[in-house]
Amino acid sequence: EADIYQTPRYLVIGTGKKITLECSQTMGHDKMYWYQQDPGMELHLIHYSYGVNSTEKGDLSSESTVSRIRTEHFPLTLESARPSHTSQYLCASRLGIAGNTIYFGEGSWLTVV
Amino acid sequence: QQQVKQSPQSLIVQKGGISIINCAYENTAFDYFPWYQQFPGKGPALLIAIRPDVSEKKEGRFTISFNKSAKQFSLHIMDSQPGDSATYFCAVPNTGTASKLTFGTGTRLQVTL
Numbered sequence: 001e002a003d004i005y006q007t008p009r010y011l012v013i014g015t016g017k018k019i020t021l022e023c024s025q026t027m028g029h030d031k032m033y034w035y036q037q038d039p040g041m042e043l044h045l046i047h048y049s050y051g052v053n054s055t056e057k058g059d060l061s062s063e064s065t066v067s068r069i070r071t072e073h074f075p076l077t078l079e080s081a082r083p084s085h086t087s088q089y090l091c092a093s094r095l096g097i098a099g100n101t102i103y104f105g106e107g108s109w110l111t112v113v
Numbered sequence: 114q115q116q117v118k119q120s121p122q123s124l125i126v127q128k129g130g131i132s133i134i135n136c137a138y139e140n141t142a143f144d145y146f147p148w149y150q151q152f153p154g155k156g157p158a159l160l161i162a163i164r165p166d167v168s169e170k171k172e173g174r175f176t177i178s179f180n181k182s183a184k185q186f187s188l189h190i191m192d193s194q195p196g197d198s199a200t201y202f203c204a205v206p207n208t209g210t211a212s213k214l215t216f217g218t219g220t221r222l223q224v225t226l
């Protein structure tokens with residue numbers, strides 16, 4: 001069982017609002033990831049981090065931003081939410097040693113109205 | 114960037130039958146190859162993973178068969194149960210220090226009584 005936590009689990013907000021999705025892991029993993037997934041669809045990597053103070057854009061372009069000030073914390077921020085941002089956002093982490101795979105949180109469902 | 118093809122898109126199997134899901138990838142990879150199981154409203158959970166130097170791994174009713182030369186691997190679920198009904202994703206490691214995974218498009222499995 002992976003100890004990776006996401007809040008909020010569900011969020012409905014109005015267009016133009018700023019939101020931050022929180023992600024924390026207690027496993028000491030150095031690598032962390034954000035994936036975006038529409039219901040029943042494939043997962044798309046939007047951000048990742050090698051470690052503290054390192055962040056990179058993923059394979060899918062996203063208007064969101066991330067930060068990694070502490071090893072255990074990797075929040076995702078949308079400065080101005082739009083209906084096109086409606087999706088599930090999945091945080092994940094991994095210990096950076098070959099043979100370890102990625103563990104996911106429960107996800108944050110975002111609906112922008 | 115890694116390319117992954119997963120099939121079938123959906124699968125209906127009777128209780129007690131064998132479920133088989135296939136994945137093919139393009140670029141050589143050297144890290145573990147995992148399968149994830151996802152129930153509606155939940156994040157993907159690691160199901161089973163195989164090392165690239167092994168041709169088969171079995172854990173309970175779940176088996177991964179790996180053909181390195183053909184760049185293909187498959188998930189076999191023996192004695193399929195209604196509780197196995199979920200979406201299954203294969204994932205292929207990317208080269209590089211970020212330890213990223215590229216996911217397949219998912220297979221929706223339904224096990225009927």
